[in-house]
Amino acid sequence: MQAIKQVEPLVESETISAWVRRWAPLIPGGEVLDLACGNGRHARHLVSLGHPVIALDHDPEMLEQAAGTGIVTSLVDLEAPGAVWPFAAGRFAGIVVTNYLHRPLIESLVASLAPDGLLVYETFSEGNEQFGKPSNPKFLLKEGEMLTWAAQQGLRVVAYEEGRVEQPKAALVQRICAVRPDFPRLAALLPPF
Numbered sequence: 001m002q003a004i005k006q007v008e009p010l011v012e013s014e015t016i017s018a019w020v021r022r023w024a025p026l027i028p029g030g031e032v033l034d035l036a037c038g039n040g041r042h043a044r045h046l047v048s049l050g051h052p053v054i055a056l057d058h059d060p061e062m063l064e065q066a067a068g069t070g071i072v073t074s075l076v077d078l079e080a081p082g083a084v085w086p087f088a089a090g091r092f093a094g095i096v097v098t099n100y101l102h103r104p105l106i107e108s109l110v111a112s113l114a115p116d117g118l119l120v121y122e123t124f125s126e127g128n129e130q131f132g133k134p135s136n137p138k139f140l141l142k143e144g145e146m147l148t149w150a151a152q153q154g155l156r157v158v159a160y161e162e163g164r165v166e167q168p169k170a171a172l173v174q175r176i177c178a179v180r181p182d183f184p185r186l187a188a189l190l191p192p193f
Contacts, residue, residue, distance in 0.1 A: 015168055016045045017098050019122045023159065023177040024049060027118045030093030035109070036100035037073075040066025046096065047071060078105055087112045097121045101139050110153040115182035119155065121146065122175035125162060131170045146176040156181060 020042050030051065034043040037055035039062055046053045047070035055066040058077040067073050076086055085108035092112050101123045113119060126142055129135035143162070150157050155178035162174045 016041055017122055018167070019161075019175045019177075020045065020096055020098060020120055023118070023120045024094070024096065026158070026177070027051065027094030027120075028114075028116050028183075030114060031091065032094040032096065033087065033092045033112070034066075035095060035097045035105075037066050038062050038099075040068065040071065042096050042098065043071045044068060046094070051093070078102060085109070085112070090114050090117075092117055094118045094120065097123065099123055101141065106149050107153065110149075110155065113180050115180050117180050118158075118183060119176070119178045121178075122173055125172045125174045127172040131172070141174045144174075146174045150176060150178045154181060155179060156183065 024046060027046075027049070032046045032051040032053050034040070034046060034053055034055045037043050037057045040055050043053045043055040043066050047068070051070075053071045054074055055063065055071050056074040056076055057063050057066070058075070058079070060075055063073040063075055074086070077083060078085070079102055085105065087108075089111045091114065093114050094117060095109060095113060097109075097120070099122070110119065124134050124140050125145075126137070126140045128140055134140060147157065147160060149155075158177040158179055160174075160176045163172065165171055165173055
């Protein structure tokens with residue numbers, strides 16, 4: 001029998017992205033994918049909101065830190081030659097991605113959202129090289145790129161931002177909260193500005 005690891009409270013160095021904190025409460029009930037989860041800071045937050053979570057990463061040491069009650073870890077290198085997207089279409093009520101970009105995954109990732117699913121995505125954009133890493137264009141979004149993805153994938157944009165952030169460090173980012181077309185359009189579900 002496998003021991004269950006309790007989810008430890010977040011420490012200050014694991015601050016949850018303000019973008020994720022703001023939009024994650026809109027995720028409808030159901031399973032959530034934390035893609036490129038790192039040490040699991042967002043996975044733990046999503047569990048605290050009542051969701052079962054799959055925390056996926058290519059680093060076994062990070063997954064060990066991410067493991068906890070309500071979190072299933074998945075060791076997958078989605079960038080390895082011949083790698084395939086491991087999840088079925090329509091599986092997830094929500095998908096959360098921060099500080100990760102691998103463009104070939106976008107179509108499959110969006111396909112894995114349930115018909116009423118929500119995508120919360122935040123990562124670096126061109127110009128970030130002035131602040132350090134990542135600086136490789138392969139890992140930096142072009143201007144408005146997330147909006148283009150949303151349009152191509154038939155998502156409805158709830159919120160989008162592009163610009164400089166200061167926390168947890170100075171960076172240029174794009175971030176989007178987008179929903180599948182069947183997401184309920186009830187004003188009561190949207191938080192106040």
